[in-house]
Amino acid sequence: MKFFSPLRYPGGKLKVSQYIKLLIDTNNLNDGHYVEPYAGGASVALDLLINEYVSNIHINDIDLAIYSFWHSTLYDTENFCKLINDTVVSVEEWKKQKFIIKNKDQFSALEIGFSTFFLNRTNRSGILNAGMIGGNEQTGNWKIDARYNKTDLIKRIELINRFEDRISLNNMDAVEYVQMIDNTLPNNTLIYLDPPYYKKGKELYINYYNHEDHKEIADVVKKLTNRYWLVSYDNETAIKELYSGFRQKIYSLNYSVGKASKGSEVIIYNDKLFVPEIENPTDKKEISNFIKSEIYL
């Protein structure tokens, strides 16, 4: 699987990309529009666009840091790539970038976008408020630049920029954004909502949700009866109750031998969406067997 997103994202959803492609195929949504109101690293959206499953993607994130990163990638590409190329990756630079992200109001979109990118690629697990890879003294096995391959990352940004006229970008609250796109986008649109986790959101994201926020978006989404949508979450009772009455699939996250299971997630579907019978949406083998047996033969 090729990574198109330049951002490392905690809880990134690339693992369900094959499954989303299957949903697009089986619901005749090819060449349609695809929306992520909580885009983060937008890894699925980019995979769908660059591999020509959809004609347009619409990405939105309330986080100004994330938005500025996408803004710089799409609209200030040359300067952004030059910054990546010319900036030495060091502990001193990390401190400078940390200052920028903490004092956004004093800096330009390009500076904030670059700072987001720099910290995302040099922090542990890509978490914006975590420490740097290797620690302040750089005594760890991995050093600060372990995830910072300039040539590859610049190539990713240049590739995304080539699709600029097919990508729309917003910096809105998801509740308002969803209502806006409901009034503007064509019928062959798939909306995939991946809100901050119910339980762990606070640790992972700068913008997290409390129960009322989860309820508010659920109330808006449940009204989109004429749309194709799905929502994914950590497998929590409170979430399943918020979406009771809708089809729900619970699946376990990739279990790797020798490691404890990483828990389970739930996907909720609206009534309009045809849902193929797949046990585990992250299981690429199961999906490829399904395609061979059910659809194309």
Ligand SMILES: C[S@@+](CC[C@H](N)C(=O)[O-])C[C@H]1O[C@@H](n2cnc3c(N)ncnc32)[C@H](O)[C@@H]1O
């Ligand atoms: C679970 S992450 C999405 C990860 C993404 N699906 C990926 O694969 O990279 C949730 C994202 O929602 C954003 N977010 C949080 N609250 C939001 C809100 N009220 N409106 C829009 N985006 C929000 C966060 O900034 C974060 O980037």
